[in-house]
Amino acid sequence: MDPQTEDYTGQRRWPRLWQDVAIVTWPSFLVAAVATMICFAFIDPVLIGNDDYPPPAFASRMTGYAVGFFFFWLISALSSLLTLYLARTEKPGPPGTALPDQRERNSQ
Amino acid sequence: MNSHDVQSDGGLYEARQKIYPREISGRFQRLRTIAAWVLLGIYYLLPWIQWNGRQAVLFDLPERKFHIFGLTLWPQDFFFLTWLLVIAALSLFFFTALAGRLFCGYACPQTVWTEAFLWMERKTEGTRSQQMKLSKAPWSAEKLLRKGAKQFLWITFALWTGFTFVGYFTPIVELAGKIASFSTGTWETFWVLFYGGATYLNAGYMREQVCKYMCPYARFQSAMFDRDTLIITYDEARGEPRGARKKGSDYKAKGLGDCVSCTMCVQVCPTGIDIRQGLQYECIACAACIDACDEVMDKVGYPRGLVRYDTQHGLDGERRRILRPRTIVYGTLLALLITGFAVTLTSRNLVGVDVIRDRNALYRERADGLIENVYNLKIVNKDDQAHEFRISGEGIPGLIVDYLGPTVYVASGQVQSIPVRVQVPGGSLQGGADVVIRIESVPAGLTASSKARFIAPVN
Numbered sequence: 001m002d003p004q005t006e007d008y009t010g011q012r013r014w015p016r017l018w019q020d021v022a023i024v025t026w027p028s029f030l031v032a033a034v035a036t037m038i039c040f041a042f043i044d045p046v047l048i049g050n051d052d053y054p055p056p057a058f059a060s061r062m063t064g065y066a067v068g069f070f071f072f073w074l075i076s077a078l079s080s081l082l083t084l085y086l087a088r089t090e091k092p093g094p095p096g097t098a099l100p101d102q103r104e105r106n107s108q
Numbered sequence: 109m110n111s112h113d114v115q116s117d118g119g120l121y122e123a124r125q126k127i128y129p130r131e132i133s134g135r136f137q138r139l140r141t142i143a144a145w146v147l148l149g150i151y152y153l154l155p156w157i158q159w160n161g162r163q164a165v166l167f168d169l170p171e172r173k174f175h176i177f178g179l180t181l182w183p184q185d186f187f188f189l190t191w192l193l194v195i196a197a198l199s200l201f202f203f204t205a206l207a208g209r210l211f212c213g214y215a216c217p218q219t220v221w222t223e224a225f226l227w228m229e230r231k232t233e234g235t236r237s238q239q240m241k242l243s244k245a246p247w248s249a250e251k252l253l254r255k256g257a258k259q260f261l262w263i264t265f266a267l268w269t270g271f272t273f274v275g276y277f278t279p280i281v282e283l284a285g286k287i288a289s290f291s292t293g294t295w296e297t298f299w300v301l302f303y304g305g306a307t308y309l310n311a312g313y314m315r316e317q318v319c320k321y322m323c324p325y326a327r328f329q330s331a332m333f334d335r336d337t338l339i340i341t342y343d344e345a346r347g348e349p350r351g352a353r354k355k356g357s358d359y360k361a362k363g364l365g366d367c368v369s370c371t372m373c374v375q376v377c378p379t380g381i382d383i384r385q386g387l388q389y390e391c392i393a394c395a396a397c398i399d400a401c402d403e404v405m406d407k408v409g410y411p412r413g414l415v416r417y418d419t420q421h422g423l424d425g426e427r428r429r430i431l432r433p434r435t436i437v438y439g440t441l442l443a444l445l446i447t448g449f450a451v452t453l454t455s456r457n458l459v460g461v462d463v464i465r466d467r468n469a470l471y472r473e474r475a476d477g478l479i480e481n482v483y484n485l486k487i488v489n490k491d492d493q494a495h496e497f498r499i500s501g502e503g504i505p506g507l508i509v510d511y512l513g514p515t516v517y518v519a520s521g522q523v524q525s526i527p528v529r530v531q532v533p534g535g536s537l538q539g540g541a542d543v544v545i546r547i548e549s550v551p552a553g554l555t556a557s558s559k560a561r562f563i564a565p566v567n
Contacts, residue, residue, distance in 0.1 A: 014317055014320075014321060019321050022317075022318075022321050022322045023321060023322065026318075026322040027322075027324065037189070038186075040183075041183050041186035041189070042183070042186070044172065044183075060170070060295075061169060061170050061172070062169065062170060062293070062295040063295065065169060066295055066298070066299075
């Protein structure tokens with residue numbers, strides 16, 4: 001093997017914190033986009049609460065869509081965050097199973 | 109890669125080493141450039157195309173209507189969008205099984221925009237080695253100028269991208285006018301900046317890290333791979349043992365393989381992997397290493413293809429198969445779904461009617477002995493042209509539909525609300541019955557109907 005190419009692989013990893021931010025925000029972003037699409041295909045935001053009283057929840061559809069999107073993003077990001085937290089704080093398993101970190105390394 | 113080939117970019121992601129992929133030309137890079145031009149061309153030009161006096165492709169969110177050339181989709185047609193997404197997902201499976209990660213290398217927006225940003229970086233900061241030298245150099249007028257020019261290009265391009273994105277959802281000509289007069293709405297401004305900012309970060313800074321850490325497809329595509337999937341691969345049997353040699357020397361006598369250990373394949377890799385270590389999930393199948401290796405092989409006079417597109421079976425000297433259960437199943441499913449989609453879409457009803465009961469009164473007993481229910485009809489015209497509708501009803505003997513007629517005009521792509529009174533002779537029913545309200549366009553003959561509950565007193 002060529003020593004020139006050997007020692008670089010481990011270097012170009014994002015720091016853990018950046019990985020965590022990325023894998024929490026990105027999948028939840030995708031899910032929120034889909035959820036927004038489904039939700040507002042069936043619900044017209046200006047019709048939410050639009051009776052004589054209370055007044056409409058959203059002044060315009062664009063506001064409704066945007067608020068809906070960020071709401072979904074927040075909710076799904078919380079879910080991703082909890083999942084990540086549980087996965088990261090997992091105790092070592094019984095003999096023969098690996099720590100999360102080792103599993104990650106082995107599967108590459 | 110040499111240790112001096114990577115260095116910290118000192119910015120957002122402190123600890124990561126920035127990759128400076130070496131620029132490379134070759135047949136696959138030409139293909140990728142063409143693909144990038146075509147895709148970016150479509151993206152940036154499509155919203156400007158007009159069709160029948162309106163924007164040809166407009167996902168009009170404020171009006172809750174999607175226009176795609178002659179086709180108008182309504183929230184009720186959401187089903188088609190879902191269907192389309194299923195088709196898109198299955199296509200990805202199909203092409204992945206067939207040709208590996210073609211999508212990643214040629215068509216993924218992340219790749220295409222990264223290529224565009226890399227191109228701007230090269231125009232302003234020079235070649236790979238010039239870029240690395242510039243980054244290490246102390247700040248000077250030239251460095252400031254070059255870095256500043258790059259940022260200017262990046263930011264302008266990113267903002268234009270964000271503007272185009274919003275132009276798919278709000279008429280782009282109007283939007284351009286609003287931007288010119290600084291009178292864009294809050295959300296328009298917000299989404300231009302949001303999408304522009306995301307482009308800037310993703311294509312300018314995060315680049316291959318998105319593929320490595322954030323892309324789910326990169327992780328699960330291996331499930332669609334088999335030994336007949338086209339991959340980019342290094343012919344280990346031919347290349348090893350690798351090593352430097354003098355040109356024209358009898359390397360085979362020295363026990364060397366065809367790999368001259370020039371590391372070009374590693375230097376050109378945008379994700380910074382060594383293809384000679386085998387298939388890795390970081391590989392986005394951009395084929396830069398193929399072009400690089402072919403060039404070197406040409407120079408040293410060896411046959412091309414030490415790094416090439418091939419299948420595992422091909423590499424092992426076995427028969428390559430395109431038709432196999434996996435591709436047949438994916439292909440058949442895909443063909444069925446696409447046919448079904450086309451048939452359903454072309455034969456879908458272009459008019460529709462919703463019947464909503466008037467909430468104020470259950471029924472009214474009229475002086476002339478008729479029992480009357482009031483409804484509000486919403487007539488939808490999804491067609492490209494206006495229609496006149498006649499309204500009728502059935503379900504109870506002697507039923508009359510009374511409305512401001514004789515026909516109701518509904519413009520193309522509009523919903524018309526119209527109150528109707530349905531009357532039946534007193535005593536013809538007890539309690540309630542279902543009635544069917546039917547609309548028919550004249551003279552075109554497009555029909556739609558909807559059920560409603562008719563309520564009568566119990567005597």
